[in-house]
Amino acid sequence: MDKTIDFLLRRLGAIGKLNAEDRDLLVSLPFRRRRVSKGEEIVAEGSTSSSCCLVVTGYVHRSKVLVTGNRQIFSLHMAGDIPDLHSLHLPKMDHSLVATAPAEVALISHAAIQNVLDQSATLTALLWRDTLIDAAAFRAWMLMLGQAEAPARMAHLFCELYVRSRLVGLNRENSFALPISQIAIADMLGTSTVHANRTLQDLRLQKLVDFERGRVTVLRWRELAELGMFDSSYLHIMAGVVADQASREGTR
Amino acid sequence: MRRFYFDIALNNEIKEDTEGVDLLDDGAARREAVLTIASIAAEAIPQDGPLNIAISVLDEREVQVFRARVTFDFDDSKKTRQAARLQRHKVE
Numbered sequence: 097m098d099k100t101i102d103f104l105l106r107r108l109g110a111i112g113k114l115n116a117e118d119r120d121l122l123v124s125l126p127f128r129r130r131r132v133s134k135g136e137e138i139v140a141e142g143s144t145s146s147s148c149c150l151v152v153t154g155y156v157h158r159s160k161v162l163v164t165g166n167r168q169i170f171s172l173h174m175a176g177d178i179p180d181l182h183s184l185h186l187p188k189m190d191h192s193l194v195a196t197a198p199a200e201v202a203l204i205s206h207a208a209i210q211n212v213l214d215q216s217a218t219l220t221a222l223l224w225r226d227t228l229i230d231a232a233a234f235r236a237w238m239l240m241l242g243q244a245e246a247p248a249r250m251a252h253l254f255c256e257l258y259v260r261s262r263l264v265g266l267n268r269e270n271s272f273a274l275p276i277s278q279i280a281i282a283d284m285l286g287t288s289t290v291h292a293n294r295t296l297q298d299l300r301l302q303k304l305v306d307f308e309r310g311r312v313t314v315l316r317w318r319e320l321a322e323l324g325m326f327d328s329s330y331l332h333i334m335a336g337v338v339a340d341q342a343s344r345e346g347t348r
Numbered sequence: 349m350r351r352f353y354f355d356i357a358l359n360n361e362i363k364e365d366t367e368g369v370d371l372l373d374d375g376a377a378r379r380e381a382v383l384t385i386a387s388i389a390a391e392a393i394p395q396d397g398p399l400n401i402a403i404s405v406l407d408e409r410e411v412q413v414f415r416a417r418v419t420f421d422f423d424d425s426k427k428t429r430q431a432a433r434l435q436r437h438k439v440e
Contacts, residue, residue, distance in 0.1 A: 245390075246387060246391065288380050288383040289369050289380065290354045290356075290365070291388065293369070294363065294388075
């Protein structure tokens with residue numbers, strides 16, 4: 097089986113019921129792979145999109161820039177995510193899709209996706225569920241951005257990324273790759289770069305996480321989750337899927 | 349891009365910035381400093397007690413470009429309006 101669709105199957109299998117027919121339909125999807133470099137815009141705000149973008153490697157984010165030049169990153173996406181799935185119904189982009197790290201994406205045409213969805217009501221429901229989980233993640237981020245302090249926001253972000261990357265099998269023991277700039281982290285947390293750096297240093301000093309050469313290692317999961325007030329229920333992972341809750345061997 | 353270092357003092361605890369941040373110019377460094385001091389204040393002020401935050405921004409030659417400071421002082425002793433007015437003037 098082609099690795100490209102593999103991460104998508106893992107993600108969808110973890111967040112809902114993926115039956116054999118729907119699996120085959122997804123595997124049959126035609127795609128075009130594209131490499132993007134760090135900072136490169138994949139889909140620009142205002143443009144009209146005719147395909148969806150499945151992340152295969154690296155990280156991409158959704159963001160918008162104010163006239164003042166200030167940027168907010170709304171969400172960060174990894175292998176198995178289709179961050180612009182909504183473009184199937186909202187083709188005119190109201191934000192940008194940008195590579196946060198060197199990435200590879202698979203472009204799947206709207207026509208091809210519509211074609212497989214026309215053949216399966218269960219697959220349509222599953223992708224709808226995925227989009228709703230996307231919206232749930234926005235609510236979780238909004239709560240942190242509006243109400244929590246920077247250390248809690250950063251801890252919450254690391255917890256979320258840890259759980260999501262574990263879900264699709266990207267974690268190596270208790271660490272995951274995060275080769276993104278501190279500016280990007282600051283723009284996700286809605287704070288200054290200096291304050292984000294300072295906050296990260298604090299988390300390291302408290303020995304909750306390590307952040308070296310683009311890898312985050314979770315040293316003390318429970319304390320990190322407590323600081324970030326992290327409750328993974330908004331990610332709506334199916335019961336029994338590894339990645340959820342206590343399956344964090346190697347971390348205390 | 350130029351590299352700036354942001355040394356921050358929170359009450360008596362001083363943290364010197366050894367990594368620095370690359371920014372376009374002095375104006376960008378100033379915005380970064382103001383946003384940083386405001387964020388630190390927003391997080392530290394809800395905790396009790398007086399607070400002094402100072403930030404000094406150095407350029408790549410380790411020369412201070414500017415400095416900014418925020419002070420928070422809380423007094424819950426009962427006093428008349430007149431006394432409160434005098435106290436306000438004293439602070440200003």
